[in-house]
Amino acid sequence: MAQQKKMVDAITSMDEDFAKWYTDVCKKAELIEYTSVKGCMVIRPYGYAIWENIQSILDKMFKETGHENVCMPMFIPESLLQKEKDHVEGFAPECAWVTYGGSEKLEERLCVRPTSETLFCEHFKNVVHSHRDLPKLYNQWVSVVRWEKTTRPFLRSREFLWQEGHTLHATAEEAIEETERMLGVYTKFCQESLAIPVVQGQKTESDKFAGAERTYCIEALMHDGKALQAGTSHYFGDGFARAFDIQFSNKENKLTYPHQTSWGMTTRLIGAIIMTHGDDNGLVLPPAVAPIQAIVVPIAQHKEGVLDKAAELKDRLAKVCRANIDDSDNSPGWKFAEYEMKGVPVRVEIGPKDIENNQCVLVTRHNREKTIVSLDNVEQDVLKKLEEVRQGIYESALENRERRTYVAKTLNEITEQLEKNGDGFIKAMWCGDEECEDKVKEITGVGSRCIPFEQEQLSDKCVCCGKPAKHMLYWGKAY
């Protein structure tokens, strides 16, 4: 028990210092380790296994919606990056530049991709000629680099893993439909697989992706009341096609510019999982992406028959979920703390008395509820518990978001709400002017998160200037 205590003591509590709690969890749950390159981390086996599960579910959803995986180079020549004016303006300041190959200075410097629109455009120009070549529905799983000043594991790192979808369509309608479809896929994935409730909406003009006509996003609210953008889906119109001179002959044999989209989700989803579901004992993992869904802990394992029975139980569970056993010589208490830290959704305890009674104890991670169940149908009971965890953590997260979502009709009300209740989403009306958007941020500290698809008519006046309101916005501080 001494070790258990040590372990639990080692985490800062959320209320004391949320930022410190977050990095403690990242380190103690063995998700990451720092390296000598600032902002670049090692994703350790346990962290990477979460990412592999995220990949596997999303990849299946992408393939079911007709997408194919490809792989573009990681280098973009400076001249290629510059072809679309808004795009280069957005990304050049945070590019990492390769200037030497071996001992030779390159004739043209290459940036390490911060995103790959320009590479896909170059490729599309090479392979798309006729309407028969459309649509192109591509995705790639790679890492990208953005030279950020301040960095935090998963949330903002100089290199991060992601998937980037890039699609090309004959018409604007099809491209818009795709942009919306993929936002829907992201929403479904976040809510069902990660148990993270999200608000779907559109970014304001000033907050769009560099080069996009529209940026859709899903926004989640973390435990501390700060918002996190969990995924984005961009509609480009034919802007990139014109910049890169991509044309196809349509059914009437006329040269036409195609319409384009891109959409991405990143390893920051792991940060979102930590900050949405975690608690003072560590991680709480959504079952769908948990590397271990059920951990069997033998009690009094030195007693005859316990280890055998526990191993048998683990083998049975391994047929229906990702089950493991810890038969090391650490104490049960140490193991409890260890797997709570690692966020394993269901703990399965089995000791001599349980064996005698043909039973075991199931403990769900998020509420530490204990249930004694018969060994006869233990597989079904564990699966039921996994679903209970998923629902339970989704409901807690939703409850947290609702409790922390405030309505404000004036700038003063924004400030009052934040002072009284702490950070959260502010719902407030907006006239549509960038000037007001900037002013709200300057005065109250909260920025626009999105124009939600589900609009409400809170008042008919802009929260800032009092002129007629166009949209209700979600505002908040963001990661």
Add this chain to the structure above:
Amino acid sequence: MAQQKKMVDAITSMDEDFAKWYTDVCKKAELIEYTSVKGCMVIRPYGYAIWENIQSILDKMFKETGHENVCMPMFIPESLLQKEKDHVEGFAPECAWVTYGGSEKLEERLCVRPTSETLFCEHFKNVVHSHRDLPKLYNQWVSVVRWEKTTRPFLRSREFLWQEGHTLHATAEEAIEETERMLGVYTKFCQESLAIPVVQGQKTESDKFAGAERTYCIEALMHDGKALQAGTSHYFGDGFARAFDIQFSNKENKLTYPHQTSWGMTTRLIGAIIMTHGDDNGLVLPPAVAPIQAIVVPIAQHKEGVLDKAAELKDRLAKVCRANIDDSDNSPGWKFAEYEMKGVPVRVEIGPKDIENNQCVLVTRHNREKTIVSLDNVEQDVLKKLEEVRQGIYESALENRERRTYVAKTLNEITEQLEKNGDGFIKAMWCGDEECEDKVKEITGVGSRCIPFEQEQLSDKCVCCGKPAKHMLYWGKAY
């Protein structure tokens, strides 16, 4: 049929120009496309799907042998790369260097990983302290960059995809065992999944990986008689551990240096597949990694009932293998050529007469053999054909290698064999001196490929200097 002709005409024949045939296949089978960065290619959906299948089989084999996936950063600070003397000497000349982050010059330049030993060592130093932390059995799937002068798709590109295993062990014995185990995994994978026969052996001193004590390898012989290194497995001893000051307290509580390995396979395997199995009609894919294993081609598809029956057939086959249907309005002849080009192992033809007779026609890609089978057990028949293709192409490849493996006892005999028979493996004895190794290459043009595990006593004299021979070597020209 006009289109079919056009397609087939467009490939250079192997005998006419093997190198041109190779790049023709890469392009026409839609595996890759060039980009504006020399030596960096787009891996297109069909090519990437082959890589995904390779990944999926290998990844399972790695996990079954106890390995976990991780992800290291892509950047290595110059000072970190320099810690192991031999290693930096080997890799620095081909590093791509990042010197700017945004508009700021970096204090220390970073190389884009050419391989990740140094990053793993830095990490091992952080996380390994006790014998309880060992072994560490890690792997990662990433891309690496080596600034090559001459480049060819898959075979030698500036950026390529690979997996790199990195393991750390308490003892030399364990590490050597791991090095050999992973060479065994590679051999099994190449021979069983890719149907490529390989020679297992050890690299000579001059040909070792930079920083390794021993490099094991598997060597395959391509259709043109040139050798291709298909995978390597390195034993490092404790050299890196000493350079990076990685120590652990062993069971006797004494600080000890651990022993290390690394092993890798790359997208050049796709090049090996092309050059081992391909023919003048294009790719021939080993069924285990073929994106489409069986393609259903309806014959006279405008006739009533044909498309329905073909779709039904495809659905049945899709339950047992990766099956697809081409119901486009291209002619059957065009489709035959298209899927031959793409190397689909089994073509399934079904037309009005077949339907009448409750049958279909199976055509195996490698030998174009036609078999008429009943629709009753068509799933089993297609699976049998897939296994026939695997065996058939393995046997052809083995036959090609044996036909092109020559014995030589003198330098003259090497030259004579090459002149008479063309390129191939030369088996010849060697005294063990680097001087002789260099001289053989200088005079005959063939370099040492490996010291095969299966030694033969061809003579007792070195093929070059006539002094007592230590090993039989395989020699050859290599990709």
